[in-house]
Amino acid sequence: MIIENVKIFGEDKTFTEGRAAVEDGRFVDPAQGAGEIVDGGGCFMIPGLVDIHFHGCVGDDFCDASLQAVENMAKYEASVGVTSICPATMTLAEEDLHKIMKNAAEYRRSTDEKKAAGQWDGKGAKLVGINMEGPFISEKKKGAQAADHIRKCDTALFRKLQEESGGLIKLVDIAPENDGAMEFIRDVKDEVVISIAHTVADYDTAAKALEEGASHVTHLYNAMPPFSHRAPGVIGAARDDEKCHAELICDGIHIHPSVVRATFAMFGADRIILISDSMRAAGLTDGQYTLGGQDVFVKGSLATLADGTIAGSVTDLMGCMKTAVLKMGIPLEDAVACVTMNPAKEIGVYDRCGSISVGKDADFVLLDENLNVKAVYVNGVKQ
Numbered sequence: 001m002i003i004e005n006v007k008i009f010g011e012d013k014t015f016t017e018g019r020a021a022v023e024d025g026r027f028v029d030p031a032q033g034a035g036e037i038v039d040g041g042g043c044f045m046i047p048g049l050v051d052i053h054f055h056g057c058v059g060d061d062f063c064d065a066s067l068q069a070v071e072n073m074a075k076y077e078a079s080v081g082v083t084s085i086c087p088a089t090m091t092l093a094e095e096d097l098h099k100i101m102k103n104a105a106e107y108r109r110s111t112d113e114k115k116a117a118g119q120w121d122g123k124g125a126k127l128v129g130i131n132m133e134g135p136f137i138s139e140k141k142k143g144a145q146a147a148d149h150i151r152k153c154d155t156a157l158f159r160k161l162q163e164e165s166g167g168l169i170k171l172v173d174i175a176p177e178n179d180g181a182m183e184f185i186r187d188v189k190d191e192v193v194i195s196i197a198h199t200v201a202d203y204d205t206a207a208k209a210l211e212e213g214a215s216h217v218t219h220l221y222n223a224m225p226p227f228s229h230r231a232p233g234v235i236g237a238a239r240d241d242e243k244c245h246a247e248l249i250c251d252g253i254h255i256h257p258s259v260v261r262a263t264f265a266m267f268g269a270d271r272i273i274l275i276s277d278s279m280r281a282a283g284l285t286d287g288q289y290t291l292g293g294q295d296v297f298v299k300g301s302l303a304t305l306a307d308g309t310i311a312g313s314v315t316d317l318m319g320c321m322k323t324a325v326l327k328m329g330i331p332l333e334d335a336v337a338c339v340t341m342n343p344a345k346e347i348g349v350y351d352r353c354g355s356i357s358v359g360k361d362a363d364f365v366l367l368d369e370n371l372n373v374k375a376v377y378v379n380g381v382k383q
């Protein structure tokens with residue numbers, strides 16, 4: 001397949017008019033492409049999006065621990081241009097976490113089996129990881145996580161869950177001020193990306209965690225003390241450590257546009273990863289839903305618990321990218337990098353996806369000039 005008449009987003013983060021070619025589900029040298037010709041109609045051609053932090057959509061949640069839920073989520077995400085998914089777990093009872101991890105491993109296994117048997121229809125985003133958002137967090141900043149199941153950092157439990165998931169856990173969240181957190185970081189820093197999250201840590205504690213091996217911050221600004229001039233907290237420590245990357249939810253609800261712009265200036269676009277943090281109501285209408293066992297009320301773009309606490313978002317990652325560009329003034333090139341190459345690099349899948357490069361999976365999206373999705377392809381298959 002040859003895709004022509006498109007502006008292609010390159011690894012240098014610029015758009016170049018040209019053509020791309022796909023063979024056997026991967027990008028090949030455009031000069032050697034053959035077969036069907038797709039007229040891109042002058043669209044932007046960007047890599048498929050990679051969401052490393054979301055919980056659910058279209059009525060389903062990763063924590064439902066059912067194969068059908070993961071499949072429904074994968075199909076919906078692909079339909080909006082998110083071609084690789086790394087959904088998040090919540091703070092739940094240990095037995096539930098075991099079920100969720102085993103379900104994810106089973107989903108991967110059954111998908112691979114269908115592919116090997118030639119029974120795969122090619123539809124749906126690829127499950128490339130799991131983001132373990134709980135339970136090693138602080139009760140003081142639990143957000144929409146259930147307090148009952150919060151626990152101390154536990155290396156043995158993490159390793160057991162990682163084994164059950166078939167190695168899919170790419171990120172684990174911790175509150176670094178908790179007992180045993182620094183030891184946990186030292187134990188597992190070479191096995192998984194450690195993220196500072198749901199925390200009341202001060203600057204020094206967060207800086208120490210980063211020095212020990214943490215390298216990521218979960219939904220910067222949310223569920224942590226604010227960035228203030230005499231108490232910069234986690235946000236200041238993250239900014240000061242060049243190897244630390246930060247998640248931002250650009251749904252227009254979680255963070256003021258001015259703060260989003262300030263964060264891009266402070267961190268530089270290379271260190272920012274946009275996430276959706278969407279819950280099961282994404283893609284559905286207003287109403288009452290659940291997240292991590294708690295009731296959530298959705299009205300427009302706002303999802304809250306009964307007490308008003310924000311409970312995830314209802315905007316998919318493509319919607320967040322559009323909001324960042326069209327309503328917050330983030331340059332398109334920066335926003336695209338923050339939803340494709342940056343998250344792919346962070347969870348170690350950039351060798352397979354995250355850019356339009358020869359040899360990588362042919363996951364891409366065609367967007368018109370108003371950033372509306374015109375077509376999505378996963379491994380060269382139209383979604």
Ligand SMILES: [Zn+2]
Pocket residue numbers: 053054055088133277312
């Ligand atoms: Zn979350």
